[in-house]
Amino acid sequence: MTLASDLRQIAPGVFAWRPRADGVWGLANCGLITSHGDAILVDxxxxxALTDTFLDAARVAAGHTAFNRVAVTHANGDHTWGLQQLPGAEIIATRATLEHQCLEPTPQQLFTLCHDADPNQALGWYVRRHFGRFDFSDIQVLPPTTTFTGRLDLRVGSIPVELLEVGPAHTVGDLIVHLPEQRVVFAGDVVFSGDHPSHWAGPLKRISDACRRILALAPEWIVPGHGPLMTPDALRDHVAYLDDLAEQAALLHAQGLTALEAARVLLKEDRYPGLALPERLAITLGTEFHHLREDSSTPDLLALMTQAAHIARDSAAPASPAA
Ligand SMILES: [Zn+2]
Known part of the structure; x- marks a missing residue:
């Protein structure tokens, strides 16, 4: 696929690469931090192919620095499946991300799903629509080579870089990248901008707490995992959304609704207008209800995606003609 994207400088030596497509799955933001001939990438x-587009822009911005370090915010493929384009690079992530990677769908599974799932069924229709644009045919998943728990301090040239573990939140092993002197945080998928998030670990309280931790760092800019850059005020609005969603989830769960039914109730109310991918409420509420049920089993990712697909297909279906 061809993709419009740009690499925007947000502070001296700090760049955010942002695909120019909203309301779709899989197009994540990435980062470049560079100083005095040294560099680290974020995701x-x-x-x-998409990684080559990012790396071409990053090489120009960094003055053709060889990239030999990558900080990985979490294990989802849309943040990690380009790592093979950086052979020999040090891949830094939390220990939980390394341990969690085996639970992720593989590129081969996603390739098969996109090609074999029945397009007349909700899931087949949905995965083709959102993932059919990507070429998953020749991807090798690389594990982190350096892991940590809690916090890891690095230096890139003269720039201090703090990697802070905030998971479990979006996934089991999330980290954020804090640049205290540049006042920038790369938040990974702990923060989504413009879209409903899809949170796979939760509970929502852990995610809003991670967002509050970001705000306590007093950044000027937050680079979300997806969507436009955020100011602290925009992140505060997002925290209010997460807190309200947690409250609604508890209420609707107590009333005996399923997560899918709860998602449909909130969508019918139009409780969160202006956010794209509303069907993802089925996923985030699915994981939230998992916690509310005190269910210790691993959530079934495909079942959650299928529920989102049903909501999306129902809202895309043309209205039946009046009798
Ligand atoms: Zn993502």
Whole structure:
């Protein structure tokens, strides 16, 4: 696929790469931090081809620095499946991300799903619509080579870089990248901007607490995992959304609704207008209800995606003609 994207400088030596497509899955933001000939990347795009687009822009911005370090915010493929384009690079992540990686769908599974799932069924229709644009055919998943728990302090040239573990939140092993002197935080998928998030670990309280931790760092800019850059005020609005969603989830769960039914209630109310991908409420509420039920089993990702697909297909279906 061809993709419009740009690499925007947000502070001296700090760049955010942002695909120019909203309301779709899989197009994650990435980062470049560079100083005095040294550099670190934050995440890679979903596929090797997209990663080459990012790396071309990053090499120009960094003055052709060889990239030999990547900080990975979490294990989802849309942040890690380009790592093979950086052979030999040190891949830094939390220990929980390394341990969690085996639970992620593989590129081969996603390739098969996009090609074999029945397009007349909700899931097949939905995965083709959102993932059919990506080439998953030749991707090798690389594990982190350096892991940590809690906090890891690095230096890139003259820039101090703090990697802070905030998971479990979006996934089991999330980290954020804090640049205290540049006052920038790369938040990974702990923060989504413009879209409803899809949170796979939770509970929501852990995610809003991670957002509050970001706000306590007093950044000027927050680079979310997806969507436009955020100011602290925009992140405060997002925290209010997360807190309200947690409250609604507890209420609707107590009333005996399923997560899918709860998602449909909130969508019918139009409780969160202006956010794209509303069907993802089924996923985030699915994981939240898992916690509310005190269910210790691993959530079934495909079942959650299927529920989101049903909501999306129902809202995309043309209205039946009046009798
Ligand atoms: Zn993502």
């Amino acid at each position: 890679t795009p979903y596929t090797p």
